[in-house]
Amino acid sequence: MEKAVPLKTSIEVSRIRKSCRLVETLFLELKSRMAPGMTTLDVNGLCDVFLRAGGGASSLKGYRGFPGSICTSVNNVAAHGVPSEYRLGLGDLVSVDITAHIDGWHGDSAWTYILGDGTPDARRLLKAAWQATMAGIRAAKAGRRLGDVGAAIQESARRFGCGVLDKYVGHGIGLDMHEEPMVLNFGSPGTGQPIVPGMVFTIEPILCLGAPEVRTLGDGWSIATADNSLSAQFEQTVAVFRDRTEILTLSSVKGALDLEFPPFY
Ligand code: MF3
Ligand code: CO
Ligand code: CO
Secondary structure: OOOOOOOOOHHHHHHHHHHHHHHHHHHHHHHHHOOOOOEHHHHHHHHHHHHHHOOOEEOOOOHHHOOOOOEEEEOOEEEOOOOOOOEOOOOOEEEEEEEEEEOOEEEEEEEEEEOOOOOHHHHHHHHHHHHHHHHHHHHOOOOOEHHHHHHHHHHHHHHOOOEEOOOOOEEEOOOOOOEEEEEOOOOOOOOOOEOOOOOEEEEOOEEEOOOOOEEEOOOOOOEEEOOOOOEEEOEEEEEEOOOOEEEOOOOOOOOHHHOOOOOOO
16 A cells, blocks of 8 residues: 655645745756856855755755765766766756755755756757656646656656666655655556645656666765766656646746746756
């Protein structure tokens, strides 16, 4: 049987929305401030200051001993990249994962940026990662099932010829950063846990250009693709209502679900 999901009242959703908006604003800020020549630790510091100035704090710092305030996963690093002295260069594909809490309520989102124009391959991957996330969110409606979400993600990635890292999943979020339900990035339509009003969870597929296999790097955290192919990720926190699903981490972008390409990168 499925594990119990802590459903949220609309007041609780509004608390999560606050954290989500702070994270969203930070991604817009990073668009203009992240530049070649900065180290990923510089980006980490900038984010930490921004979150505090906004009345929140990083949920990741110290989480299970994680050393950063954010995850910075560059090029072949797919997830959980530890901010370091690595200096960003033109053409780098940089995924930034930010989880913040305000008054104990967490919001979680990831965005991938290309520094400069990027190669055609990097742009194709970015487009695929964006569309897979949006396809998953379109399926995340009350009355449907989590298998519909996974199937939509998997099918969308397949159309672009991209792999999905199946070990990494979305998750419920609220007073804990990771709650039930687990949101798989693959599945069969009409199967899995029913999606009901009050659920708040993330959709966060990680796509890559090569084989969807990973290895852990020497820092003990960073997960790289086994074949060093490029990877990209978009993560959004969504809240399910009876008649609509709101993307809590994307309030400033109208019609996001229909965009072919991320609105900024
Ligand atoms: N924000 C990540 C997620 O999407 C969690 C990263 S855990 C860390 O679930 F320890 F690597 F930071
Ligand atoms: Co995240
Ligand atoms: Co997450």
